[in-house]
Amino acid sequence: xxxxxxxxxxxxPGRVKTRLTPPFTPREAAALAEAxxxxxxxxxxxxxARRRVLVLDGAPGSWLPPGFDVVPQCAGGLDERLAAAFxxxxxxALLIGMDTPQVxxxxxxxxxxxxxAYFGPAEDGGFWAxxxxxxDPELLRGVPMSTPTTGAVQRxxxxxxxxxxxxxxxxxxxxxxxxxxxxxxxxxxSRFAAELERLxxxxxx
Numbered sequence: 581x582x583x584x585x586x587x588x589x590x591x592x593p594g595r596v597k598t599r600l601t602p603p604f605t606p607r608e609a610a611a612l613a614e615a616x617x618x619x620x621x622x623x624x625x626x627x628x629a630r631r632r633v634l635v636l637d638g639a640p641g642s643w644l645p646p647g648f649d650v651v652p653q654c655a656g657g658l659d660e661r662l663a664a665a666f667x668x669x670x671x672x673a674l675l676i677g678m679d680t681p682q683v684x685x686x687x688x689x690x691x692x693x694x695x696x697a698y699f700g701p702a703e704d705g706g707f708w709a710x711x712x713x714x715x716d717p718e719l720l721r722g723v724p725m726s727t728p729t730t731g732a733v734q735r736x737x738x739x740x741x742x743x744x745x746x747x748x749x750x751x752x753x754x755x756x757x758x759x760x761x762x763x764x765x766x767x768x769x770s771r772f773a774a775e776l777e778r779l780x781x782x783x784x785x
Contacts, residue, residue, distance in 0.1 A: 581628065581629060581630035581672075582629055582630060582671075582672045582673060582674050582690055582692070582711070583629060583630055583631040583632075583633060583669050583671060583672065583673040583674070584624050584627060584629040584631070584632050584633070584673075584674055584676075584688060585633050585635055585665050585666075585669070585673055585674065585675040585676070586620060586621060586624055586632075586633070586634050586635065586648075586675075586676055586677070586678065587635045587653070587661065587662065587665055587675060587676075587677055587678070588617055588620075588634060588635070588636055588637070588677065588678040589613075589636075589637045589638055589678070590636065590637065590638020590639055590640075590641065591610045591611075591613040591614035591617055591641075591643070592610055592638065593605075593606035593607045593609070593610040594606045594610075595610075595638075596609065596610055596613035597609035597610065597612055597613045597754070599755050599756050600612060600756070600757055600760065603757065604757075604779060608779050611775055611779065612754070612760065612772065612775055612776060612779065613678070614641075614643055615681070615770075615771045615772040615774070615775035615776075616678055616679060616680075616681040616754055616772045617643060617678045617681075618643050618771050619681035619682075619683075619767070619770045619771050619772050620676065620677075620678050620680065620681055620683060621634070621643070621644065621645055621648070622645065623683050623684060623685055623688065624648075624676075624688065625645050625647055625648075626685045627685040627688040627689055628685075628689060630671065631649065632647055632648045632649070633648065633649045633650075633651060633665075633668070634648045634649070634650045634651070635651055635652075635653055635661070635664075635665045636650055636651070636652060636653060637652075637653045637661075651665075651668060653665075657725060658725035658726065659720050659721055659722060659723045659724075659725055660721065662675065662710075662720045663717035663718070663719075663720040663721045664717065666712060666715035666716070666717050666719075666720065667715065667717045669715045671715075672690075672692045672711070672712070672713045672714075672715075673711065673712055673715050674688060674690055674698060674709060674710070674711035675709065675710050675711070676688070676700075676708060676709045677708060677753070679708070679753040679754045679755070680702075680708045680751050680752070680753060680754070680763070681754070681763060681767055681770050681771075681772040682751065682752075682763050682766045682767040682770070683708075683751070687700075687709075687748060687749065688709075690711050690746075692711070692713040694744070695713070695743075695744045695745065695746040696712070696713045696714070696738075696743035696744045696745070697710070697711055697712050697713065697738050697743045697744070697745045697746070698710070698711030698745070698746050698747075698748055699711075699731075699734070699735055699738060699745050699746075699747055699748065700747075700748035700749070700750075700751060701731045701735070701747070701748075701750045701751075702731060702750065702751060702752065702753050703750060703751070703752040703753070704728070704752075704753055704755065705727065705728035705729060705730060705731050705732070706725075706726070706727075706730040706731050706753065707730065707731040707734055707735075708748075708751045708753060709748050710734065716741075719737050719738065719741060720734070720737075723737060752766075754772075760772075760776055761776070764776045764777070
């Protein structure tokens, strides 16, 4: 069975979702980040897994449900932090971030029986999910992160390594207010959607 990894930042004002300010304040942006993280962790908790791990920059809070191991993110760039997350796994693993609260258990229930990797492209050119049957940190080290070509470079790394890759659906990360509105519409029953509606009313959106 697969280990599910969530890489995330503690949702503190000024440290998360800075592209949502304005129109939102840093505190409101952090509330949206916390809502997205809560939705993500609840989905992971509802997905069959051998182990569930939160790879965290910061300290856990009341938003953390039971059943997760919490490990700190290592120092370095995002590629190093993702690589280290996989290095801590001794079997098949699927890693996601905290920016896609619309994920479902069905999307995260993967089977490596006839493939070596899963790749979930993101609308912004990155990727929202990466799964490896045999985690190899070197598949991530040196990949330029947070660029329009990040996903293409990471996908090519998998192909060059000769891995059989299964594609997951393309999803939108929450980076901007426009992203937030689209994602909330895709997950109308989520805590994220409810929080966006509440805060949007407060700022007159």
